[in-house]
Amino acid sequence: MDIKIKIEEISAKLLKYQYHYYVLADPIVSDNEYDRLFDQLLDIEKKYPELTQKNSPTKRVGSDLDNTFAEMEHSVSVLSLDKEYTGEGITKWVDKISAGSDMKAEYVVEEKLDGASIVLYYKKGILETALTRGDGVRGNVVTENVRTIGQIPLVLPEEIDIAVRGEIFIKKSEFERFNKKFENKYSNPRNLAAGSLRNLRSSIVAGVPLNMFAYEGYYKNGKGHVEILSDLKALNFPVNKNLALFSGDKNFLDQMKKELPGITTGSVDKIFDYIENHTKERDKLDYDIDGLVIKVNGIALREELGETSHHPRWAIAYKFDSPAAETILEDIAIQVGRNGRVSPVAILAPVQIAGSIVARATLHNQEYIDILELGIGDRVSISKRGDIIPAVERVIEKDEKDPSIYKIRSDCPFCGTEFVKDGAHHFCKNTECPERLRRSIVFFVAKGQMDIDTLGEKTIEFLLEKGFIKSIPDIYSFDQNKLLGEEGFKEKKIDNIKNSIEESKGNDFATVFTALGFEGIGKVAVSDLIKNGFDSFDKIREAAETGDIELFSDIPGFGDITARFLIEHFSDKDKLKLIDDLADAGLRMRAEERKNPEEEQVFAGDIWVITGSFENFNPRSIAAEEIEKRGGKVTNTVTSKTTHLLAGPGAGSKLDKAEKLKIKIINEKTFIKLLKP
Ligand SMILES: [Zn+2]
Structure with missing residues (x-):
C-alpha cells in the first residue's frame, strides 16, 4: 500500500479517537488499540520523516526541542472586554x-x-x-x-x-x-x-x-x-x-x-x-x-x-469580584530563600483591601512578571486571593516614562554570586550565602518545625552577627552563658533559651527531617518516606547511594522529581555532615516503631499495584490506604517483586504485565472480602 495513504488512514483514525476521548470524554477504542495504532504511526514517521504531516496526531506528545515564541500579528480583532x-x-x-x-x-x-x-x-x-x-x-x-x-x-x-x-x-x-x-x-x-x-x-x-x-x-x-x-x-x-x-x-x-x-x-x-x-x-x-x-x-x-x-x-x-484595589508598584524587592530560590516581591503604595492595608505581594518569578508584563511605576490591580493572600492581578496602566518590563538582577544582593536560572526560577547557588543560612536557621527553629520559640528572627540575626552561631548544629553547641552581659540578655532569658533548645531534642524524627528544609522534601514527603519504610536517615542514605531513583519514585505521590531531590540531598557532603552533626547533638535520627493496632496486618510483606477504576475506591488512594493500614506496600509499577495487582475496569498495560509475570490479580469484589476481618 502507498505509505502516504497509510499515514492518512491511521491519522484520520487516531484524530477521531482523540476527539472522542478528549472532547466527548467517551472513548470508542481500548487504550491498547489506541497505543498500537499510535506506535504504528510513530514507526512509519520515523522511517519516512519527509512524509510526516505537521498536524499528525503524534504531535500530541510534544517534542523535547526548545520552543521559541516568535511574535505574530493577529488577523482578527481580539479586543478585551x-x-x-x-x-x-x-x-x-x-x-x-x-x-x-x-x-x-x-x-x-x-x-x-x-x-x-x-x-x-x-x-x-x-x-x-x-x-x-x-x-x-x-x-x-x-x-x-x-x-x-x-x-x-x-x-x-x-x-x-x-x-x-x-x-x-x-x-x-x-x-x-x-x-x-x-x-x-x-x-x-x-x-x-x-x-x-x-x-x-x-x-x-x-x-x-x-x-x-x-x-x-x-x-x-x-x-x-x-x-x-x-x-x-x-x-x-x-x-x-x-x-x-x-x-x-x-x-x-x-x-x-x-x-x-x-x-x-x-x-x-x-x-x-x-x-x-x-x-x-x-x-x-x-x-x-x-x-x-x-x-x-x-x-x-x-x-x-x-x-x-x-x-x-x-x-x-x-x-464577580470588584477589583479589590488599584495602586502603584513602587519597587520590587529580591528575596533569597533558604534553598537559594529567588522571589521577587512587589512593594506597593499601601492600599486598603477588605479592611486591611496591603503593601507587599509575592511575584513568584520572572515568568510571572513577564506574563503580567509588569514594571516598576505601573498602576496595578491588587486582589486578595481566597481573601487572604494579596496578589498583583494585572497592569492597569503602564508607567509612561518607563514602560519596560522588570528584569530580575543578575547577582545575589546578599553575597554577590551570579544567579543561575533553573526552570522558572533564579537561584543563588552559593551554599555559604549569608541570607540562605539565616533563612534556613529561622526555618529550622520555627513553629511547626523544631519550635524553639525563644529564638526569634531578631535573636538569630544577633547570634549570627556576633558569631555565636555559624550553622544549624551550632544552636546545640554554642556556649549560652557567654550571652550574659550582651544587651537584652539577662539570666532568666538565657535560662529560657537553654531550656527550649534542650526541649527541642525531644522532637520526633519526622519533625527533625522536615526542619532541615531540604528542597522538595516537605512534611508530606517525609511522612510518605517513613510510611514506606524509609524511617531513618541511614536507610535513606543507603538507598540514595545506589543512585537508583526507582527506589523512591515508586512511593505513591512521589514521582521522579521528589526522588531526584532525595538522591541529590543525600549525596551532598555538606548536607550529610549537617545530619551527622545533629546526630552528635542528640537529635532523633530514626522514627519510633509504629503499628496500626486496629487492623490486623494481613497484608504484611505484600507489594500491591493498583490500576483501573473502582466503585468504592475513588480516588484509588483510598484502596492504597486500606492496604497500607494492614501492613502492605503500594507501588506504581508492576515488577517481579509485585505480589498483588488490584485491577478494576479500564486496566491497561499494568494488567498485561501482571498476567505475564503471573502475579495475583484481585478484583474489587474480592478485595473488599479480603479487607473484612
Ligand atoms: Zn547569595
Whole structure:
C-alpha cells in the first residue's frame, strides 16, 4: 500500500479517537488499540520523516526541542472586554442596546473562564497557527504547545479557513496534582495554564491536562453568535454547555436547544435572573470563572454597534469580584530563600483591601512578571486571593516614562554570586550565602518545625552577627552563658533559651527531617518516606547511594522529581555532615516503631499495584490506604517483586504485565472480602 495513504488512514483514525476521548470524554477504542495504532504511526514517521504531516496526531506528545515564541500579528480583532461589577450596570447596558437599535436584540450569556486566552488559525481545515492574545495586536506563536492539547482539533471535518478564539484552562480537581510536578510554582490554575502555554518544551506541556472551550468563531456565515457556537461544536471544538440564550423568538430558542443541548433559554427580561442564579452556582464548577460575559447574538447588530479602540460595544463582562484595589508598584524587592530560590516581591503604595492595608505581594518569578508584563511605576490591580493572600492581578496602566518590563538582577544582593536560572526560577547557588543560612536557621527553629520559640528572627540575626552561631548544629553547641552581659540578655532569658533548645531534642524524627528544609522534601514527603519504610536517615542514605531513583519514585505521590531531590540531598557532603552533626547533638535520627493496632496486618510483606477504576475506591488512594493500614506496600509499577495487582475496569498495560509475570490479580469484589476481618 502507498505509505502516504497509510499515514492518512491511521491519522484520520487516531484524530477521531482523540476527539472522542478528549472532547466527548467517551472513548470508542481500548487504550491498547489506541497505543498500537499510535506506535504504528510513530514507526512509519520515523522511517519516512519527509512524509510526516505537521498536524499528525503524534504531535500530541510534544517534542523535547526548545520552543521559541516568535511574535505574530493577529488577523482578527481580539479586543478585551469592557467590565461591569454590579447587576444594575449590566441591566443598564442591556437596556441601552435594546433601546438603541431597530434590530431585535438577542443576547448570549457565557461563563468567563479564568484561564489563558488563545486564538487558533485554521487554513483549509488544518491548524496552522496558535497565538496568545498578547497585547491584542500581536501575540506569541505557541502552536507546538497547543498541538499537544487533546481537546483542540488538529484537522477539522471541513476544509475551511477559520479563526477561533478560546480559553485554555486546567480543572481545579487536577491543579494540585500537576502543580506538584512543577514544584508548586504556580499559585492558581490560571497561572499553571498560562505558564504551560509558554513552556519551552512541548513534551512537558503534553503531560499537563489542559482543556479548552471555544467561544468565538471568526468567519462569515451571516449567522448569529450562538449559531456559530453550534457550528464550532459540529467542527469538533469543545464548547461550554453552560450557556444561555435570550430572545423573543420561541422557534429560534427551540431550534438552538436541539443544536446545543444543555443551553438555558428565555426571554430577554430573564437575563438578570440567570446571571444571579449562575453566580451562586459557580463554586460547584470544576474550573475557575471570574465572571459572566453577555454578548449580543446577532452579527448584524454587532456590526452596527461597532467597537471602541479598546472594547467591542456588543459585549460586556460581568465580573464577580470588584477589583479589590488599584495602586502603584513602587519597587520590587529580591528575596533569597533558604534553598537559594529567588522571589521577587512587589512593594506597593499601601492600599486598603477588605479592611486591611496591603503593601507587599509575592511575584513568584520572572515568568510571572513577564506574563503580567509588569514594571516598576505601573498602576496595578491588587486582589486578595481566597481573601487572604494579596496578589498583583494585572497592569492597569503602564508607567509612561518607563514602560519596560522588570528584569530580575543578575547577582545575589546578599553575597554577590551570579544567579543561575533553573526552570522558572533564579537561584543563588552559593551554599555559604549569608541570607540562605539565616533563612534556613529561622526555618529550622520555627513553629511547626523544631519550635524553639525563644529564638526569634531578631535573636538569630544577633547570634549570627556576633558569631555565636555559624550553622544549624551550632544552636546545640554554642556556649549560652557567654550571652550574659550582651544587651537584652539577662539570666532568666538565657535560662529560657537553654531550656527550649534542650526541649527541642525531644522532637520526633519526622519533625527533625522536615526542619532541615531540604528542597522538595516537605512534611508530606517525609511522612510518605517513613510510611514506606524509609524511617531513618541511614536507610535513606543507603538507598540514595545506589543512585537508583526507582527506589523512591515508586512511593505513591512521589514521582521522579521528589526522588531526584532525595538522591541529590543525600549525596551532598555538606548536607550529610549537617545530619551527622545533629546526630552528635542528640537529635532523633530514626522514627519510633509504629503499628496500626486496629487492623490486623494481613497484608504484611505484600507489594500491591493498583490500576483501573473502582466503585468504592475513588480516588484509588483510598484502596492504597486500606492496604497500607494492614501492613502492605503500594507501588506504581508492576515488577517481579509485585505480589498483588488490584485491577478494576479500564486496566491497561499494568494488567498485561501482571498476567505475564503471573502475579495475583484481585478484583474489587474480592478485595473488599479480603479487607473484612
Ligand atoms: Zn547569595
